[in-house]
Amino acid sequence: MFFASDNAGPMRPEVARALMDADSGHARPYGADALMDEVRAQLRETFEAPEAAVYLVATGTAANALALATLTQPWQTVFCTPLAHIQVDECHAPEFYTGGAKLTLVGEEDKMTSDQLRAAIDACAQGDVHCSQRGPVQITQVTEMGRVYSLDELRALTAVAKDYGLPTFMDGARFANACVALGCSPAEMSWRAGVDALSFGGTKNGCAGVEAVIFFDPRHAWEFELRRKRGAHLFSKHRYLSAQMRGYLADDTWRSAAEAANAKAARLVAGLRDLPDFTLLAEPQANMIFATLPRRTHRRLHDAGAVYGLWGTLEGDDDEPIMMRLVCDWSIGDDQIDAFVAAAGD
Amino acid sequence: MFFASDNAGPMRPEVARALMDADSGHARPYGADALMDEVRAQLRETFEAPEAAVYLVATGTAANALALATLTQPWQTVFCTPLAHIQVDECHAPEFYTGGAKLTLVGEEDKMTSDQLRAAIDACAQGDVHCSQRGPVQITQVTEMGRVYSLDELRALTAVAKDYGLPTFMDGARFANACVALGCSPAEMSWRAGVDALSFGGTKNGCAGVEAVIFFDPRHAWEFELRRKRGAHLFSKHRYLSAQMRGYLADDTWRSAAEAANAKAARLVAGLRDLPDFTLLAEPQANMIFATLPRRTHRRLHDAGAVYGLWGTLEGDDDEPIMMRLVCDWSIGDDQIDAFVAAAGD
């Protein structure tokens, strides 16, 4: 009963197979492998962006930090939410890679509105050498609380960014889950909605460790390549990244894996929703559930072997609600979901 | 006929098998996987170092840059050779990760002597706030020209470092090949020879992408962990790094793969040695050959489909010798070696 994160499951079979298929003979290193040529074409086709600059790295933090560094000057500030992964979970990788940029926290928790964004940008006095200068707008889609910006919301945010001449970067660690939730195409959720660059996550959705970084404006290409190497994120045996991404893109594996994960989370929510004392903190839209349950229920789940994110301790008043995060990856079994629901409802 | 590098071959079957074996069910992320516990124990046993702090990263440059940054202050200089990988091939990753340390170039090409090292350290005036301060000594083993420091040479270098209170870091991207060449144990070639920290390379010797970083003094552990995360080199699905290293360590796969690679290179040298106009630039000791051949021979090899490192161009005087680098990985076929020799000798 592993619901702690979607970074803990195995590879999707299509991905594992592609990885093994790539494992023979010699291949040119450092991204010059023939597989990468295929991946580049596939990604451009998937995103309907024939000119896009496309790269692979192995971790989501690398994708975020390297892409943001390419878009941000050290004296600029990145506009993001208080719960943004880049703010909360990356041990200052953005600050390190940008050479000391700031993050300006906009909105509440995991989402910002276009009005909040405009106010935050306005509050950042441009042209005053003492102050942070305005930098990129960063949006996480699916958000860190499991919510999904609608296309209208995205367009409103990027429109504000464009008003000020600022680029928009999307942390798409769960891009696929959001796409599935919105029922839209990758292009609709990215450049057609005004996004300038994004990460397209594979790791949480059936790969072993691969993320694509996509710049719709290819002028960033060479700088990104230098930053990637300087950050030690250029793989010599790059084919093993390429292969994962190839398996992930072929036959829309990325989409079917995300459909599976979202469906699992829906099944879990459906099972929990009617429990007394179960309270959702946000209506789940993709594959993450933030909710509270009484501590006694947590203890029961814990004793039953369930693993999940918990804010607070098991010790304390039985009736007191505490907060949990439940994430479903594509591989979690329906039996485990049902067992979890059963244990919670006991 | 791929002799361009040992970073282009496939996984050793034992490694690929371990990777696939690990690919089921859920595993705790970020290095908390049970496999990493096994790897940690294996590495400590392999190095006879029960207290060592042991970590995995995916690239050799990450191993070098993160380990050096842990050992170096930004105002210090690292003593290394002019051809050191950290100087020549890492796009300033060491400077980036250390926050602006310098590299002081010691010796000729790929090797330094203890006298040269002592002179270089002496020339670096300690206690003068204007100057670079003395930092770690960096040794690459196998060197970038394919040579191997003897244990006596290593001990002489680390003895100088210790005279000045400086740590020694070994870039062991080809540690296994050197160990095999010297016929010694990992402990003999590391801490028993005075080395304080090292990378133990897997990628070039049968893994897909994994390097161990080992600090014999565990006080560096927590700082290294923070630096690894901040550098975006901590894998969420860490088990896929652990699994590779586990397959690499089990049954001394690392040793048998290196034995194979070194033997392949020996076969290649034996075949080339008697060619007229073949000149070795250094007597090969592991799996790399640096030599010159006349340009006409290069053209013939090139036409035959051979791939290898070349300093210079194919265009020009037929008789003029130009420089080549030939590297054998464990997987290169004897038939390919023989075909190469035949084409060279035509």
Next chain:
Amino acid sequence: MFFASDNAGPMRPEVARALMDADSGHARPYGADALMDEVRAQLRETFEAPEAAVYLVATGTAANALALATLTQPWQTVFCTPLAHIQVDECHAPEFYTGGAKLTLVGEEDKMTSDQLRAAIDACAQGDVHCSQRGPVQITQVTEMGRVYSLDELRALTAVAKDYGLPTFMDGARFANACVALGCSPAEMSWRAGVDALSFGGTKNGCAGVEAVIFFDPRHAWEFELRRKRGAHLFSKHRYLSAQMRGYLADDTWRSAAEAANAKAARLVAGLRDLPDFTLLAEPQANMIFATLPRRTHRRLHDAGAVYGLWGTLEGDDDEPIMMRLVCDWSIGDDQIDAFVAAAGD
């Protein structure tokens, strides 16, 4: 009628005289001047801290950034208020000098309470490699809104820091004004109150450009010296910094200049206090006044040639209050103060 800042007035005569007295013959460079020996002794005596490490730099931002960098690891966060100078007015100098540390904003506007500080530190999960690690507590005294922490408040804040093993740094750009406001000694307002390091500002209080940095724990000395040189803040003709500080310390010039400045501000407040529609935003305790007046009054003052900080524009509704910052340096004439009050009251 210059009330925009205390960084715009001339040198206190004692300081100017010391500067000119130092201007003859040759003096050893880079802080080895004999004057610096005197300054070091004077500062240690002034702070009753015979072991303190004591340095001079030329700007307040240099003092803050270099001292914080000495106390902060790149993966740590500095606890400061939302209006802290280091957050608002230093163009990322703290991030640059620390190598990418964060600032965690505590309290409201310019002050934090010990409870707020404790909560903020608690919220910063220690030992989780993904998160910011806890770093120094930064206090500005006089605050950026012109308020002064009482000795009790200071002690409460540093006690919290000590509970967590964190150092406290005081931005003392207006240390002298605060000391005068509290009627206490430099030692009482620094190490006796639990402060570990501070800047002791001269520039805003009668010098041309000099700030002392003081570490009560001298183990930071050599690192600070290296950081100062690496930051290009070590003066070759250091005697011109030493001389200013010598004139500033001799005969408690620092104190008499601050007494003058605080008294000027008190005179100004007294004159304005009875104006209808004059509202203080904080009760001034030192030499800065934050207040609102109706826009019509601003226009009148502006037309009369008064210069001061203004949040908002002169254009708009006559009756609407807008916010102003009035700062008195030691040199502002009583006639100018009275003229200002008269113009405001017209």
Next chain:
Amino acid sequence: MFFASDNAGPMRPEVARALMDADSGHARPYGADALMDEVRAQLRETFEAPEAAVYLVATGTAANALALATLTQPWQTVFCTPLAHIQVDECHAPEFYTGGAKLTLVGEEDKMTSDQLRAAIDACAQGDVHCSQRGPVQITQVTEMGRVYSLDELRALTAVAKDYGLPTFMDGARFANACVALGCSPAEMSWRAGVDALSFGGTKNGCAGVEAVIFFDPRHAWEFELRRKRGAHLFSKHRYLSAQMRGYLADDTWRSAAEAANAKAARLVAGLRDLPDFTLLAEPQANMIFATLPRRTHRRLHDAGAVYGLWGTLEGDDDEPIMMRLVCDWSIGDDQIDAFVAAAGD
């Protein structure tokens, strides 16, 4: 008898007077002082460069590091000589400010030829993501060994830089001394000779602490301003920098001070030249002398109270020559020079 450096003398009277003249009333801070407007116009006129972007900082290292950082990407290398001040004497300030650029050492000691420069640039493979990328050419004029590049030499170097599209930066800490030595105008020795940016030193030539940074291409202006503030090198009481530079520029004080210094050095050389066992290491062209004398002579000079740079120790064989550096600033008295010569010749 102070010949250790030209960073140890007093202010030129014209400079001291300008400083004191500026010391009354209030002046706008942070470079908005009216004096800076005058200085800007004066510098542009002096350099016949009406569009140049012109800034002041207080140290030579700040001028070098900030200007180079503006011209250099972190993955680029700066071409300079092995004895360049930025390589030898700035405690990694260039690496710090550039975010980890390298310095590639060209030529012997303090000078490079255009052929050497071309070879070094050629050796830096462009477009290979693993390698240092080509960055600015840095020239020190007067060199660190007291030599002066001729205008022809300068033009040859900058022509090579332009061939590769690289900017040229001149460290002009002793720009005035070189100008006087060559008998040329500031424009001839800078932009007319192909120099793109430079520092124009005041500190070593009669100021207390001020250096101008000049970009002939004003597009660098805003970035430089941000870098200066972020580096904590923007003075609040900027008028005290402006005033020095104003006094330095008015009536060509910079030139007369340098003429004095160069003449002093010529007098000193003339006195020493005929001593038996006196050997010049380079024919002095400006105000610095590098030479050897037997150790017994050094002892005598030392006992007589002479202060100068010495490579080696006083202890040892009487007859052995050791190396000294003698620098004359404008203020050194003829009596001191003559006393030095007398002591040396005893």
